[in-house]
Amino acid sequence: MRENVAVVVVTYHSDQVLPGLLDSLEPAMAGLSWQLTIADNSADPGALAALRRMAPTARIVDLGRNAGYAAGINAAVAASGAYTAILVLNPDIRLAPRCGPELLAVLRRTGAGIAVPRLERADGSAIASLRREPTLLRALGDAVLGGHRAGRLAVGELVLGDEAYRSESRADWASGAAMLISAECWRRCGPWDETFFLYAEETEFALRARDAGLATVLAPAARAVHLEGESKRSPRLWTLLTLNRIRLYRRRHRLGAVLAYWAAVLLREAIRAARGNPASRAAVAALLRPSRLREAPGPPAG
Structure with missing residues (x-):
């Protein structure tokens, strides 16, 4: 052929x-x-x-x-x-x-x-x-250990x-x-x-x-x-990426598991925000607003 x-x-x-x-x-x-x-x-x-x-x-x-x-x-x-x-x-x-x-x-x-x-x-x-x-345990690994350390230990997504x-x-x-x-x-x-x-x-x-x-x-x-984009530096793009992680997980799991996964992702972003990361601060604010977790097919605001 x-x-x-x-x-x-x-x-x-x-x-x-x-x-x-x-x-x-x-x-x-x-x-x-x-x-x-x-x-x-x-x-x-x-x-x-x-x-x-x-x-x-x-x-x-x-x-x-x-x-x-x-x-x-x-x-x-x-x-x-x-x-x-x-x-x-x-x-x-x-x-x-x-x-x-x-x-x-x-x-x-x-x-x-x-x-x-x-x-x-x-x-x-x-x-x-x-x-x-994406799994709950891997989200926790990324939150507690950081993405690269969790990846090296094979307990993260990377x-x-x-x-x-x-x-x-x-x-x-x-x-x-x-x-x-x-x-x-x-x-x-x-x-x-x-x-x-x-x-x-x-x-x-x-x-x-x-x-x-x-x-x-x-x-x-x-x-x-x-050449890679600006998602890790841009608060609006990182927020969209983070919210879409939750939306994707919700497609494939029951409500109880989704709530636990949301909490693990929130923990990860809260830890990064406490260290001064502005993109994670924006993600935390969005994660705490239920309306932002609904399907949002349009472009990110801003």
Whole structure:
């Protein structure tokens, strides 16, 4: 069967970072048949015109509003031509040469539903991009020990340790900044859940795929640089990320477990807030307001 990869990117005023991704695509996808589709959330004619100049051969989907990351992915996939796999990319990703073929080889060899590259920072240091399923005990581990210490002890959500990133490791989910999804996985588990405007959408999709027997696997020879966003520094984005953790957990568990998980997440953010973290202070305030825990598909305020 001839492989044909739909490369999908969601943009939102991404003109500063997108050119680097576009420059990396050709060497990254060497030997593969692929087409690029970009879904733009900017709702700005000027931004859309700039996008068309930057990527003249790409299919451009104008969502006409800031509809969110999951909605952008779904729209881009729907507008793509025939495909055997879908490569989802953030605009601030830079793919290493032959990243695409490496991802595809692991996807086919393992029978996984999702293959992800080894993510690195611009300075070459590794990013811990693999995750365990959110559970109450892991939330407590993250709260009491801190995310990295809990991850090193395998009692937190983060998967840490060099060995996990040197082999074709399986994880419950992984960063959605760069992931190759098989057409079969998309057929059985897609589209992405658009009620998550930003954050937790890749978690929900990967857990749904895992429940269907379609694993997420790291392809260690596939490399990509992720410039990373501002979620850990921005109070409004960290608040949205934190609230979406609760919303996702609520989808999969009974009320008693959800209340306990909420308390564990609140404890974690309260500890960080007491140490002077402004993003966690904003998250604590939101966690203590029941109205903020309802489904909120719109963009974060501010």
